[in-house]
Amino acid sequence: MMDDFESQLRKAMAREEPSPFFEARVLGAVKRQARERQASARLWWASAVAALLLVVTGAAWQHQRAVREEAAGKEAKARLELALKITSVKLQRISMKVEGI
């Protein structure tokens, strides 16, 4: 009974040669993992740069839009004032004629 156990233990603890290309497989797996980590890091940076570009482009577009809108608004205001000026002066003259002054 005891001999049987020892025999099994010896067999289990016996030195066994690695399977062929074991070292190459292990090194390959390590390199693959390193490549995957690098690709993941590159993807992260690319995403971060893209997001930053998107934010910067969006802010620049928004700024340009605000600048254009302000210019258009000021132009519209100036034209409105000119229209009101002409209309007011004409109405004042008509008013003077009507009132016989």
Next chain:
Amino acid sequence: MRLAIVLLAVLPLAAQDIKMPANLDKLAAKASEVVDVSLDGALLQLASRFLSEKDPDEANVKRLIAGLKGVYVKSFEFEDRDGYKESDVEEFRAQLRAPAWSRIVGTRSKKNGDNSEVYVKTEGGQISGLAIIVTEPKELTVVSIVGSIRPEDIRDLGGHLGIPKLDNVVPKSDKKDKKEDN
């Protein structure tokens, strides 16, 4: 049924805004000075955003244009007397027909050759449009304002916002005061 047909035929005409005739644009080539202002509802809203509430004059204009849908002004000055013909404004005048439009003022000066007409459009007892035609020997001015506005409100802008105030024009508010004083 007949009434419905008549209403269907008349309502679109009543709702239609007057158009600046294209023939007026041709006068620009002959004129020495041209002012052509065309502000639709969107541009008026945009202009309104740049009128300050803190400045009393600008705040007044802001309130004034709040009910407007369009402001169109064409003014031509000519070197000579025959720069334009009376028929040039006829197409514009023809649109100012009763019952929607009524002429509230018409002045004619044989001496100076100045003529002016003021028309208002009323809908439901409210003014919904204002049109002005002023013809002088060397000047022609046509104004169309779409929306709720009273002529005296624009006239009384004189003296404000850089608009000259002609002498002897009594503002509406002063007239009231004078009446109350008497």
